[in-house]
Amino acid sequence: MDSSPVVYIVDDDPGLCDSVAWLLDSACIDSIVCHSAAEFLGRFDRTRPACIILDVRMPEMSGPRLQEKLADIAPYVSIIFVSAHGDIRMSVDTIKAGAQDFLEKPYDPQKLLDAVQLGVENAEKEFNRYRSMTDVSQKVEMLTPREKEVLAMVVEGLPSKSIGRRLGMSVKTVDVHRTRIKMKTGADSIGTFVRDILRYGTPL
Template sequence: MPQNIDSVPATRVYVVDDDSELCESVEWLLDSAAIACTICNSADEFLEKFDPDSPACLVLDVRMPRMSGTRLQERLNEIAPHVAIIFVSAHGDINMSVSTMKAGAQDFLEKPYDPQQLIDAVQLGVDNAAQRYLLHSQERRLSEKINLLTSREREVLVLVIEGLPSQTIARRLGMSVKTVDVHRTRIKAKTDADSIGTLVRDILRYQVEVA
């Protein structure tokens, strides 16, 4: 049974910046809006504290020693694409803003930023992170179930997704209609789907690889 948003863990907010004074300022600002946050003065410190199995919203500086904010974004896109990222920079330009947004960032704010603008962005980020986490979790669970299928069952499922009836699938794969229907029944059972139609809808919704 799919998760709902109420079952998602609380979103954790991180402020990742090598400027300690700025971190304290942001922490005070977010606290005034009843938003708790964890301060990290480097990308490495963040990665040590971060739990990829929970939703997270980052206020992330672009330029930092060792690992930059954009490099951390690349890393997170590999291990936790559900994270909501709000970039902040005193050296931002249009190209950098566009590239980070294309890579999935929620927002890009230039320092010094308007306090209310940052609060609004973080509040939105908290909600977005929860939604992203929910979708990512559902996609991952569905992928795990698809991986339980045999190669033959995957072949049948690919053709079902194309909208082909059992008779056409049988001719295409050189088997009887009865055998196709057996495969369909097994696919439904292995994926815990309410119906083949529901399974196909979820595969297309979450863009899960089948072949």
């Protein structure tokens, strides 16, 4: 499975797509051309970090609408908007919504390359963070309701004795739950798993 970063060029202008693909290829950047948001969604690979060069105005689904959709299904992608219309309000709105950049057509090739290279770097970081967050969430979901209760109190910093008192169980039983949590999640220690939960804000 290829897990290297990829750049998607999403624009309904075939000529522009070809020129951008050529530019990226000259810089040894892997790219995939899509002429609509629907085509992009059909070809989007969630197993790879992604930077998207996205046209603002497209038939059926606009760039900002696709941005909204991606915020739900792939919040780790980097988006570089491009537009032939100097719409300051739209550029502000898309940046506020998480886009990395907003370039007006025709744009300087070097400026686009710089934006893409930064986008790829950010996409890799965010993809790895998102994958780690998802991994921690999935491990938490493997636990029983009682194990989650114990874990939540461990996250609070409570020792086994205090946890046992709150839940009406012996210290030995609490420690059995702690051991099961460690085994189920594959963590090196409960402390390590707790740090991951706090780092990613994982709900319990």
